[in-house]
Amino acid sequence: MFETLEVGKRIKNSDFKERELPLRQKLLAVQFELAEHDYPIIIVVAGLDGAGKGSLVHRLNEWMDPQGIETNTYWEHSDEEESRPFFWRFWRRLPARGQIGIFLGSWYTKPTQAAVDEEMGSEDFALHCKQIEVFERMLSDDGTLIIKLWLHVSQDAQRLQLEETAPGKQQNPRVTDTPYNLHGKYKKVIEVCEELILDTDSSHSPWHLIEAQDRHYRDITAGEIILKAMQARASHQTPDAGAQEVIETDPAGPQPTVLDNVDLSKTLDRDDYKIKLAKYQSRLQDLAWQAYRQKRSVVAVFEGWDAAGKGSAIRRVTRAIDPRLYRLIQFAAPTDEEQAHHYLWRFWRQLERDGRCTFFDRSWYGRVLVERVEQFATEDEWQRAYSEINQFEQQLVEHGSIVLKFWIHISKDEQIQRFKAREQEAHKRHKITDSDWRNREKWHDYEVAIDQMISHTSTRHAPWALISGNDKPYARIQILKTFCKSMKRALDTE
Amino acid sequence: MFETLEVGKRIKNSDFKERELPLRQKLLAVQFELAEHDYPIIIVVAGLDGAGKGSLVHRLNEWMDPQGIETNTYWEHSDEEESRPFFWRFWRRLPARGQIGIFLGSWYTKPTQAAVDEEMGSEDFALHCKQIEVFERMLSDDGTLIIKLWLHVSQDAQRLQLEETAPGKQQNPRVTDTPYNLHGKYKKVIEVCEELILDTDSSHSPWHLIEAQDRHYRDITAGEIILKAMQARASHQTPDAGAQEVIETDPAGPQPTVLDNVDLSKTLDRDDYKIKLAKYQSRLQDLAWQAYRQKRSVVAVFEGWDAAGKGSAIRRVTRAIDPRLYRLIQFAAPTDEEQAHHYLWRFWRQLERDGRCTFFDRSWYGRVLVERVEQFATEDEWQRAYSEINQFEQQLVEHGSIVLKFWIHISKDEQIQRFKAREQEAHKRHKITDSDWRNREKWHDYEVAIDQMISHTSTRHAPWALISGNDKPYARIQILKTFCKSMKRALDTE
Known part of the structure; x- marks a missing residue:
């Protein structure tokens, strides 16, 4: 889930100066x-060590009126706190109505550290996450607006920060004199944090993940997130307040995804x-039978740009598998019956039984892609969908299913060439519709949606595979190879 | 929590006939x-075996239009269901919009049985409860109205049902021919069910507990609960629908509590x-010092009717304890600062540190008593408070605190005599205010609120003690004795 946070998002010095004043x-x-x-x-300002949480809090205090803000830090030991239930230290520092409380070091700090240091088992950690969720819900039910920011840096950037060898301007102030004992733990930290974020990401207090390598990007993005959340709540409180400001998808300007x-x-x-092709198809054939014998089902999702070659890639996969063992589900617009149910219902009902494969040509990800971009779903609906989808896939995995998700990526140029080619070939002309051209106009909105989809739903138990699709043969082999590798890893291969 | 469901609530045959038609x-x-x-x-129709779940479902189908209702049962094994993730069997049977789905045997059945048979550990059970909560939230976020009924019968009544020796008219039809293997498991079942209900009781899908011994009371109460929930939702959907029907606190007529x-x-x-008095005070003194040495804190709540003798009882407790070891908190109306926070904040901030006692003369239970009856809190707020309070007390217990809760009960006659006596004694006259007389008029509403408070918040880790208070000396000794017993059980006594 952190792969979207290491793509080099940044804001130039001059742009920062231009943006800072109006934001403030x-x-x-x-x-x-x-x-x-x-x-x-x-x-809540949380995230990896060396990501600049302290600097960001400085900035927020500088940008806003310190009168209404209290910053709470939890880094020194206090026996007053230790001698009460864990949440007491936070309850006593809760902001009053009309006030802002910034938490630098929060209810997330202690369980994360304990899990990283393996002082806390995974069940205990899950229980802690549940308690956090309950705590936040209690506050949010009472009206509190909770904004949670997660700052991420890559392993290399973290090392430079902690060794204080980061380039001058990017350097973050250090909290303690004693060096962090994080050596060699980056992978473990990332694992723990993924679980923490997934377990505590909810519609009433969602996580906002921020790439924090570039301090300008980090600060502007955090500021825009806070602004947007406050505006949304304010307009909710006063529905008659007139036209709502349109919220940009790209608050910090176009960024790499x-x-x-x-x-x-x-x-x-x-x-x-x-x-x-012959090699991987024959391997896949074997693996599908093995899965059948081991009563493991496979759920594979194929998504991608229009004309990315989804259909032909799926055919290369299904051809390898005995027709008794798989079913391919293609999704058109939902039926009346489907529309009368929860949007996940139409996917649940299609699941094949143990030992079989279910292939989804387009899937539940429509909610956070086309339904989001085309505004068929409300912001509340698609925001909520991230955790709903994660829950759904987790239930599949816990049941023993192997979950695979492919996004076939092509360039905008490649797409236009394929559109044109299709128009010229009689038997492919039907594949090009007006909506394809319309979708194309929203290319950038889709990029943003895809980026957020990956960051919220690419998990260890159900990761996304991003497929390079400009060359169709290359894409197909990549998919088959990933398919075989994932199945092999999941099955007790003979 | 089930003690409120064994008090003999019933509706006479003639009353039933009168009430049935308008309800229908x-x-x-x-x-x-x-x-x-x-x-x-x-x-959801759930509850103990022999409580008449099947009969109730019959009745509901008879009362409502079967066209819009589908009853789903889960009691026979299906390999189609087993070969998909657990929730698949429920997803496929979800009612469409505008429809009603009755679930007799639901997502609650399997985990409960597994926990009773000790096939499932307590962590796994807690995880299941969490998944249930997530599932229900997903549906409720999507607009589904979830009504959960829990039918309870006493151990004796259950035995009569299962042996089919219950009195003719009260007998419930049996689902299977094979006798239930519940022999000697009643206590274990009750423990598992308490946890299940506490973990899955939420404001979006609260549990309604029903005493099911008397089939008339059971059916009318269930019908009224469903009616009330549907009316509330309908009026919520159409806010302009005019005056909302006032909801009675006592749908099935006055009942014992x-x-x-x-x-x-x-x-x-x-x-x-x-x-x-001398004996228990000296014992308590010792125990308080033991608690200090073992760094265990005590949180004791004193509640009761006006003039029940709370103050003088508390004095008998505090006199036994070294003043360095305890603090007594009395609650007047909340301060401005308190009112600007979540209502639990003012209690959290008063907690003493490990090894000390905190006594609350009136407490967080005000939310579900006076604030409920006087309508200072909305129905949503006080309904939500049950699970918030349970969470709060569970955190105290998990931290190592000993939680004690006393309700001092007196009769309405005894109260009036004490009121009159107070008016005649100069030094006690200030203790009687107009609000005391006003509260007295709402005696019955308070009885209902107390009954529901006990059923939702009397838990194994923080049980309520009901104190017989008409005779003050008797009440005081009861409190001291309960205090000592609970502390002794909780401490590693020397």
Whole structure:
């Protein structure tokens, strides 16, 4: 889930200066409005060590009116705190209605550290996450607006920070003199944090993940998230307040996304393709029978840009598998019956039984892609969908299913060439519709949605595979290979 | 928590006939309204074996229009269901918008049975409860109205049912021919069910506990609960629908409450009192020092009717304890600062540290008593408070605190005599205010609120003690004795 946070999002010095002032003015304006409203705001600043949590809090205090803000830190030991139930230390520091409380070090700090140091078992950790969820829900039911920011840095950037060898301007102030004992623990930290974020990401207090390598990007993005959340709440409180400001998808200007990390130049020559196709298809055939014998089901999702070659790639996969063992589900618009149920219902009902494969040509991810971009779903609905989808896939995995998710990526240029080619070929002309052209206009909105989809739903138990799709043969082999590898890892291979 | 469900609530045959027809008409009316609205309803019928779940479902089908209702049962094994993730069997049977789905045997059945048979560990069980909570939230976020009914019968009544020796008219039809293997498991079942209910009781899908011994009371109460929930939702959907029907606190007519089980005739003579007072006070003194040495804190809540003798009882407790070891908190109206926070904040901030006692003369239970009856809190707020309070007390217990809760009960006659006596004594006259007289008028509403408070918050880790208070000496000794017993059990006594 953190792959979207290592793509080099940044804001230039000159842009930062331009953006800072209006952002600050707007933040102050909503802050003053808050004092008239009857609810408190909690801003949780969490994330990896060396990501600049302290610097960000400085900045927020600088941007807003310190009168209405209290910053709470939890890093020194206090026996007063230790001698009460864990949440006492936070209850006593909760902001009053009309006030903002920034928590630098929060209810997330202690369980994360304990889990990383393996002082806390995984069940205990899950229980802690549940308690956090209950605590936040209690506050949010009472009206508190909770804004949770997670700052991420790559392993290399963290090392530079902690060794204090980061480039001058990017350097973050250090909290303690004693060096952190994080050596060699980055992978473990990432695992624990993924679980923490998934377990505590909810519609009433969602996590906002921020790439924190570039301090300008980090600060502006955090500020825009806070602004947007406060504006949304304020307009909710006063429905007659007039036209709502349209919220940009891209508050910090166009930024690279995780898709930019896909190398689209990869190709495979014809002969090589034939050899590999035969090899992986025969391997997949075996694996599908093994899964059948072991009563493990496979749930595979295929998503991608229009004309990315989804259909032909799926055919290469299904051809390898005995027709008794799989079913391919293609999704058109939902039926009346489907529309009368929860949106996940139409996917649940299609699941094949143990030992079989279910292939989804387009899937539940429509909610956070096309339904989001085309505004068929409300913001509340698609925001909520991330955790609903994660729950759904987790239930599949816990039952023993192998969950695979492919996004086939192509460039915008490649797409236009394929559209044109299709129009010229009689038997493919039907594949191009007006909506394809319309979707194309929203290319950038989709990029943002895909980026957020990956960051919220690419999990260890059900990871996304990003497929380089400009060269179709290369894409197909990549998919088959990933398919075989994942199945092999999941099955007790003979 | 089940003590409130064994007090002999019943409806006479003639009353039943009178109540049935109007209830049925109203149920049909809201059901037809539902078809115009855009949400589904799920009715979960759960509870102990032999409580008449099947009979109730029959009745509901008889009362409402079967066209819009589908009853789903889960009692036979299906390999189709087993070969998909657990929740698949429920997803496929979810009612469509405008429809009602009754679930007899539901997502609660399997984990409960597994926990009773000790096939499932307590952590796994807690995880299951969490998944249930997530599942229900997902549906409720999507608009589903979830009504959960829990039918309870006493151990004796259950035995009569299962042996089919219950009196003719009360007998419930049996589902299977094979006798239930519940012999000797009643206590274990009750423990598992308490945890299940506490863990899955939420404001979006609260549990309604019903005493099911008397089939008339059971059916009318269930019908009224469903009616009320549907009316509340319908009026929520159409806010302009005009005056909302006032919801009675007592849909099935005045019924006995758990307070009726308190034997108010108990007395203690003067000499006996003095001996016992000295004995338990000295024991308590020791125990308080032991708790100090073991760094265990005590949180004790004193609640009761006006003039029940709370103050003087508390003094008998505090006199036994070294003043360095305890603090007594009395609650007047909340301060401005307190009112600007979540209502639990003012209690959290008062907690003493490990090894100390905190006594609350009136407490967080005000939310579900006076604030409920006087309508200072909305129904949503006080309904939510049950699970918030349970969470709070569970955190105290998990931290190592000993939680004690006393309700001092007196009769309405005894209260009036004490009021009059107070008015005649100069030094006690200030203790009687107009609000005391006003509260007295709402005696019955308070009885209902107390009954529900006990059923939702009397838990194994923090049970309520109901104190017989008509005789003050008797009440004081009871409190001291309970205090000592609970502390002794909780401490590693030397």
